[in-house]
Amino acid sequence: MPSTRDIRRRIKSVKNTAQITKAMQMVAAAKMRKAQQAAVVGRPYAQLLNEIMAEAATRTVGFDHPLLTARPVAKRAVIVVGTDRGLCGGLNSNLFREAAKLDKETTIYITAGRKAAQFIARTKRNLAAEFTYKDTPQFAEARAISKFVQDLFLKGEVDAVDILYPKFVNTLVQQPSLTPFLPIGKLAVTTGTNAPAQELPTASTTDVFDFEPDEETVLGELLPHSLNFKMHQILLETKASEQSARMVAMKNATDNAKQIIKDLTLEYNKLRQANITKELLEITTAQMAVG
Amino acid sequence: MAATLKLEIVTPDAKAFSDDVEMVNLTGIDGEMGIYPQHMPVMTQLVAGEVVARKDGASIILAVGDGFVQITGERVAILTDMAVKADDIDEAAAEQALQKAQARLAQKLSDEEAATVQAAIVHASTQIKVKRLTKK
Secondary structure, eight states, X not given: OOOHHHHHXXXXXXXXXXXXXXXXXXHHHHHHHHHHHHHHHTHHHHHHHHHHHHHHHHHOTTOOOTTTOOOOOSSEEEEEEOOSXXXXXXXXXXXXXXXXXXXXXXXXXXXXXXXXXXXXXXXXOOEEEEEOOOSSOOHHHHHHHHHHHHHHHHTTSOSEEEEEEEEEOSSSOEEEEEEEEESOOSGGGOOOTTOOOOOOOXXXXXXXXXXXXXXXHHHHHHHHHHHHHHHHHHHHHHHHHHHHHHHHHHHHHHHHHHHHHHHHHHHHHHHHHHHHHHHHHHHHHHHXXXX | OOOOEEEEEEOSSOEEEEEEESEEEEEETTEEEEEOTTOOOEEEEEOSEEEEXXXXXXXXXXXXXXXXXXXXXXXXXXXXXXXXXXXXXXHHHHHHHHHHHHHHHHSOOOHHHHHHXXXXXXXXXXXXXXXXXXXX
């Protein structure tokens, strides 16, 4: 049976843990708001980009670009977007379970975030490159990843590129999701991850656009740019997912710790009372013996 | 006939400008373009520089970065990585950013860093240029 001092020590240690998890919860909550905000402000841009791409598509029937062309898929690349740090509940493990389902032989992996790189290395999969991104993902970081896979694709080393990332559904739910990245396929299908499905202005479909200097040049710039932007949106969304998952995980941890403290306090009080009763008994017995 | 154009300037950070204007002047990849309502639909690349919008006889001047422009008869949509109103430009800050970027350029940089620094230089120098133009 543990002594009162043992229990006191345990209560203190659990209290310390609760303090830490509580602090992490607060930090994650603050960061989550920022990350969600960052994911939202890109929406008008994504929407306009989509409109422009869609309208370009109506005009460019028969126009082909290497980034648009689908090929038979012999080898494909998957960009796994994970987090840098742990303690965010099942976010990474759910993601990696999906990653593990992909065929080891024909898939090469590109990772963003340290945890993802560790997982791919640990399971001895084919890791082509690993990237990092900051707490507030920069456009340049997204461009680096996007450019790397575009090069792979254009050189013919892979025939398709997908992105696996924790899709932000809401604060409580993050869904591992595999979205195609390359080839773009039909122009009209290309959407930014956060773009709300809004109908395009109907008038524009009847317009015929002139491209200056020509469609090849404009689309040649527009397509990689839209991919870079999509990658950036995905990084932002992953951050939002990470912070929400961490906040929820830390909240659960804090709640658990509080419950344990309550149980331990009860046990401690019981033990303390038992000890007092025992001492009283001893005193009275001693008195009776003397008297 | 529509007497106004809807000018929309969107950056990844925000919707920088959205208003009805009478005319827009901007720099495309093939040179400067003046756009009036009922302009023929055009899509082109935008070169960093100034965008001048005319509304009620007054000029609104913005400094913009590289990007894309989509023009229809009633709308001009500009997609760019930077857009600052001339009045909001802090010339000293831009000057400082420019110097800092140029100093970084002298160091050894990876491709990606170089691209970022290059973009910063373009942004800063465009802002300075536009600010000086508007002062006169």
